[in-house]
Amino acid sequence: MSPDTPNATTNQKPSRTSGWLAIPAPLARLFKRFPLLTYPPNELPARSPSARDVATLYVFISDRDALNGLPSFNPNCLKWQTFLKMAGVDFRIIPSTNHASPTGALPFLLPPSSPKPIPSSQLEQYAAENGTAKTPDVPTPKLEAYEALLDDRIRNAWLYALYLSRANTALLSRLYITPISTSPIVRTTTLYHLRSAAEADILRSLGSPVVSARALYEGARDAFEALSAILGDDDWFFGTMQPGLFDAKVFSYTHLLLDERLVWEDWTLTEIVMEFPNLVAHRDRILESCW
Template sequence: MMAESRTEEVISTSDPTVEVIEEIQPDGTVLRKKKTTRTITKRVLSTSTKESETSGTSSTSTITSTGSSSSSSSSSSSSEVLISSESFKDITSGETKETAKETTKEAAKETKETKETMETKEKEDATKSESKRAFKYKVFGEGDSQAHPFYRFLARFPLKSLPAQHQRPSPIKPVLYAYAPGWKVNRPKETTPEANETSEEKKEEPAPTTGSFDVDSLKWMAYLKFNNIDYDIRPAFEPNMSPSGKLPFLALSDGSFVTEDGFEDFVQMNGSPDAKLDINEAAEAFAFTALAESKIHAALIYTLWFEEAHFKNTTRSHYFGHHVPVLKTILAYQEKSSIVHSMLLTRTQIDRELIFEEAASAIDSIATLLGDSDYFFGKDAPSSLDAIVFAYLHVILTLPKVRSADDSGRSSELARIVRKHSNLFEYSQKMWRKYFSA
């Protein structure tokens, strides 16, 4: 009796190779199929046994299979069979079949999604076309819309793009948008009736806007003039028109803007340098700048916003006078509330006597530093410290006088402190005449 047993042992499996096959369907869609092939090395063992009652011996033979052919040997041995990708089609493993099924499912899913997307787009286009037709029928009625009287009427006014009739020319020189002019503005000279008869033939151009009632605006006006930078002034009263949300700012001919943080760099690149300060003078100028912008500034802010006489008659009308009365009052009190908040960030309370004592001490120190010189540190040209000190002195000294029974001279106290120092008063007048007076 012959008994035969056959066993297969997988020795190794190579990495699968994926091949994408694209098939164009009749509806125009593309069906993508993935073909995965791999090489499997197997060991095939086949053993035949002959049983006998008399001899109990057995012989074994190993068959090496390559496709359908076979061979035998007398000795018991094993051989390795390499199955190629072609023969693998007939001996497909369960894993490969599952991969093929998943690939088919993914391809079918992609095809379904593509069809759904195209159907959705077609529905949207149809809805738009239907809405256009409905509007067209509603306005012109059914039939040929071009024959409708209303359509023929509209056809007489076709839409055309015309060039601008007037374009604002680009500025030739920088334009400074700032609070302007100052507290006091020169009025035009009075003329006689005889002179008015010839005024139509020869009209005088209006005097240029000079100065400012705002310290920051006047400071940068002076600094630009000190460095021989020519510019025009445009009165502005809305801080939000500035890119930084604060006035002043400089508009250049190339369309760019210079705000407060960039003024010094702009001056150093485009202007003639002002007075050169050594290291010690620069450090001292920095200290006195901080002194003016903290102590004198606090006293000036208190005078403008907390002295009721100035707040109602001067400050409110200059900063917000371009608004209607109700809005002017609301905005003025909002700004006052913001100033109170900012002042309380650096002090525990707003004490008038302490504020003015500190301002008087700072003014005394600045007067001592100036001495009898034309400019600070005895220079032949003004520096940035001159621009800052001049701005504060000029705004304080030109502040309009307020006549009020309740004021008792409180609103002009800061100006009296400055006038005690004749060198500061003369310094302010001299700087104004030289750089600002027309």
Template sequence: MSGAIESSKTRPRAQESSGWFTIPAPLARLFKKFPLLTYPPNELPARSPEIRDVPTLYVFISDEDALKGLPSFNPSCLKWQTFLKLVGIDFCVRSSNNHASPTGALPFLLPPSTPSNPRPQRPVPSSKLEQYGLDNGKSKPPKDLGSRLEAYESLLDHRIRNAWLYTLYLSPANSDLLTDLYIAPTTSSRPVRTTIMYQLRHAAELEILRSTGKDVIDAAALYKGAKEAFIALDAILGNEWLFGSEIPGLFDATLFSYTHLILHDEYYKGVGDPAIDIAGI
């Protein structure tokens, strides 16, 4: 017994080191001749220069319109695009989509970078764009108007938004428009387009039903509600800005994001949908 124990202790250590994680000698020699390399990160696309002296706002917009600095065709994006303009922030716009957004939704903003600080800045999501505008803008919008503002915000967030969602996403007359704006730029695959169309319409339907508390969507009621909302908002319009303010604020930008798209008929030529007249204008 003692001889067996002694022989195991004197066994060469080379045999003890053998196992699943031991690299065979031929492969070890190969790795020595061809060591692993770590390649540098891919460069940014040409349209995203390393040095940006102004912020970049990523929105739903065509590449051609982005180069011209034109308004986005999406109300949520146009709201912040307008607000940043109103507070005096100089920025450029770039075409993007929800999949490219850090939060999964547009818009988002990339702060400027400089030669002294070329590192990429942390994106600013839409939930923090108001504070970004207040901190970096040249003008200060009016202060919070309290409960009165909240009452009128509900008209925008529910009645007008619901009519917009139905018009663009659910109205059969605007199927081609929806495809041109949101689906065609994403993919050329017919099955994928069909899936995206279903997802967009389903999400719009759920949001309208949740907002109205109804089991079914009544298009006529949505348009009537939107028209009543515009009439109520007209009553608080001063000489130039809402609530008689001398300086425009976020609420003005929000209302503009819908009224501009309703009145701007470039996208709607030939559509013939009654929602174009929901404001009675």
């Protein structure tokens, strides 16, 4: 019987052979007295400003860096933070977490004087409607081909470097674990869950039963080499006159791998990026223009 199918024999005596899914009579009576409730979506974080004259972007970032308007340490958050700057959107940033997000993920944006959050999937449209600068359009087939390099090979290598490489445990802890609790038990448990989730994500993407650091880094090198080739001698990807969303997406990885404020102990990915001077120069141009 489907969970959505009403029971037509409510008044009949339950059968002894109704199966292991049958609810015992005491629990059934309890549910009738205290029916299950569907709770509304999470409220906005308590630190949300009650009156806003500009949009608020919630990202992974430290309190100090947020006050100074610095880049997020999370690639997806940094991508949208950078793109909104490119599009001329006026916004402030506030530290947050996935658990505090009404959408269940970061980043999300709260428009001025509006209680309805905008998820990252709608930020490009928001920028087009509210920004002061027009970002370039890139043909979708070409864009999708190169986005796959970032979403698969580079992202997988990033996940391994930050979450699974034991050499970078101190960096992972400083960014995602230490800020949430002072309890050693909570920190240890959080570290375990973060690493387990990252490993599962990588394996799901690769369709492989094991994670090979060497294969992941080689895949990332091939991806960065392809990105370097498509960029060539141009300032921006695909020969556009202004940087766009794809430029912001590449920057979100290259900047974090080259940022000296992030103390990487496993330098493998950083060294790979440095093999391609035009990607380093691309990162420097966006850093100078946006920050």
